[in-house]
Amino acid sequence: MMRAVQVARAKGSFEVVERPIPQTGAGMARIKVQACGVCHSDSVVKEGLFPNIAYPRVPGHEVAGVIDAVGADVADWKTGQRVGVGWHGGYCGHCDACRRGNFFACQTGQITGLSFDGGYQQYMIAPASALAMIPEQLPPVEAAPLMCAGVTTFNALRNSGARPGETVAILGLGGLGHLAVQYAAKMGFKVVGIARGKDKEPLAKKLGAKIYIDSEAANPADELLKLGGAKVILATVTAGEAMSAVEGGLAVNGTLLVVGAAPSMQVSPLWLLTGCRSVKGWYSGTSIDSQDTLAFSAGTGVRSMNETFPLEKAAEAYERMMSGKARFRVVLTMGEVAAGGD
């Protein structure tokens, strides 16, 4: 038997339960979970925001652990390997989207902790195509948040079209933003941090921002234009108004790259068309993108700042995350000594 934290129904509370340790099937691996991040998207399961979620469901898509068993037809993974699982819960390899190389859009693609039970438990089953190798230097608590917040910002930035030396602005300095600033700096961009309030400036600078814009004290679009405009603005916030307020700071051929799930935003078509500017969304990434994120983070020293809670306190951890007060990611631990940690 093992401990798991489940949500029994939409809008239900978190329940700590005993369950049998699950068995692997073909194409699957069983992971002994060591840490699991608590992400804002876990509210999709908690509140029932997607159709057809089968309850009870164990949330969690920022998983770090060790392969404990592999099923039939799993060629490339072995027990004892340290792996992570993110939002992307695997792909089939033969649907039209996969055949075009768009594995993230797999038509039968699953979401970890939503289509199948995630990482708020001691053992989980994951499709082999969802696994990412964790490098030795990253202990589980440090690897876990990189499986969602990390890969989302890293993968968006590396696919943004910005080149080293160009101005990249990061809108928001929270769970996603504090990682995005670090990645952007390590990628060699001229990084501008944008957030509300003067008090976030020292942190933004410490994380690698060259310039900080307090959006309460000045118009962030005007400030960006004074710098020549931004080649890319990565919007990590979830407020559409904050995104609309920076669009005017895009350089010619600039892109407002959206990774924050705001319900709506306003754009100026005239501004877009007169400068060939664009607004684009970015999906986080597949398992190999996560693996690249972990390797890059291990190699460059990019780390998430985390608050940890034991698995049994998942409800408290979730509330802390939802309060927006966490500095910056919240991570559940399973009470195990880190396998490859320091």
Ligand SMILES: [Zn+2]
């Ligand atoms: Zn997430």
Ligand SMILES: [Zn+2]
């Ligand atoms: Zn597919």
